[in-house]
Amino acid sequence: MPVQNKPLLSVLSGGKTDIIPLWLMRQAGRYLPEYRALREAKGGFLELVFDSEAAAEITLQPIRRFGFDGAILFSDILIVPHALGQDLAFEAGEGPRLSPRLVDAALASLERVEARLQPIYDTVEKVAARLPTQTTFLGFAGSPWTVATYMVAGQGSREQAEARLHAYRDPTAFGEIIDAIADMTIDYLSGQITAGVDAVQLFDSWSGSLAPAQFERWVIAPTARIVAALKARHPGVPVIGFPKGAGGKLAAYARETQVGAIGLDETVDPAVAVADLPDDLPVQGNLDPFALLAGGEALESAVERILSRLRGRPHIFNLGHGIIKETPIAHVERLVALVRQA
Template sequence: MTSANKPLLTVLSGGNSGFIPIWLMRQAGRYLPEYRALRSAKGGFLELVFDSDAAAEITLQPIRRFGFDGAILFSDILIVPHALGQDLAFEAGEGPRLSPPLVDTALASLERVQARLEPIYQTVEKVSAKLPESTTFLGFAGSPWTVATYMVAGQGSREQAAARDYAYRDPVGFGAIVDAIAEMTVDYLSGQVSAGVDAVQLFDSWSGSLAPIEFERWVIAPTARIVADFKARHPGVPVIGFPKGAGGKLPAYARETEVDAIGLDETVDPAWAAAELPRGLPVQGNLDPLALLAGGEALERAVAHILSTFEGRPHIFNLGHGIIKETPIAHVERLVAMIRGSSGGRV
């Protein structure tokens, strides 16, 4: 694997690609008419995820349309609990459901089903065979804390109260859940690398709900274990950490997990991040998705501020969270043109 002809991979490795690479979280999805057409033809979300031909096509759609420097695997963070033995379903208008919820079921009662990971690896192989040579292929998984919140409650929950309560009442039992997720996550990410991804991202979407001591225990410590174990298997493959909502805990996260790059959500002040994060650490982000939705002067001003603040540091332009489904295609096209024009990159 080489980063010589992959600008995003070069930046993740701490190098200078010659221009600022760009990709967007949730760039493969509902804001694209071609995605909506395929979903209408194929059925629900999980039907798409486990249909490797459809998932590969969806992964490639934004690359064809916008020429992003990174392709993100079309899948879901709840594939890991599904492989750990929970049943997974998506209910229209209600979101994901995992059963049985571990708030009232023992982890030991679940039977692992590694075969549930195979369609994802098949998707990776198919995308890898079709991506432009200069495009970095990003795999991903959910981080243990965020995945555990769904496994415990059986669904997304307000303020992740069920998981937080479980962690306080029974830290040993909750730790066993986190350990099982971490172990499976290393295997899962390793399988993605073997199938063809160039780098991986760990999404910790709910890390901001934890008190500082709990953040250290349930976000930093298991993430550090995943990074260490993954690097032992794949020492040349970069890991991006994205602890959404971490705020002032970001510097500790960056130092202690030893991720290769850190994703910043839209609430992080770029000037603060530039000053407080380890020198030379690549950063990713952090345009507010609502600024992209708004477009116009608001978009221009926000982009200019981020670019100027991170000048001189390895930087991958991205959103602070996933693209909003109502975002006009023209606004994304304008964003890409601005980033390309700012650094003399290819159009």
């Protein structure tokens, strides 16, 4: 289908549309009753991720309900370390666990299992065949730094302390982890594109924890390598970079990684952020998920502030991070109405 008939893809590709495209990070998930019902029927989170029929259904649920302009693949950023050879489990109330932890074990002790990626490609193919023709299909992966923090610590960690310390104490070994993640991510995102996604997003959820020199080394450099490789393999497929917490380093990130669009988290004043970004670079965001949770006047004024500050430049409306699971359906419906009437 021509790019101009997909509003979100058109903006990502440098075009103009009559509407502001809209999608939400974590839009396929626990705030939806239909998701909760399917999860109860199927079992745990990983059971859903690796069941391509269930994962496709979850990806499509928010499109049917809200008519978003983008569908984000239902999966998880820890699929890459799982394919690199770590065991992956989700513990109720505790979150994901990877083993062996690379603070205790060498990367060389892992054995790649690329077959673990195949169910994700199967999901992509199923969704691509069922999406409305005007809906852009977004694949994703975690950026190397964020993925490495989980691989080193074996789980999410306060201030990413173990990964940060490991990177300072043994930058050679840590660099090997980053390189392995980047190599796998290139292949993984390329596989998603081949299977049917229109664009991809790199999530760097923990980039804000790094000092400037470390940010340059562990966020910008590997991201630039991934973007360059994907451009070479799949010319014209947009890559969105989302370096959460980058703040004043956003301009350097955009310039040096050459991402096709940049996501702004909720802590950023969009007017300030875009002043240092190229006028034609699409930006995405950046409603505070708690404003959406609150609803009412808080939601309406926050939406208007973002729309007014980004008016006149390529903009994809989104949250500054993932939707909160307690968010009422009615608040999401109101958000859609506000953006549609802008």
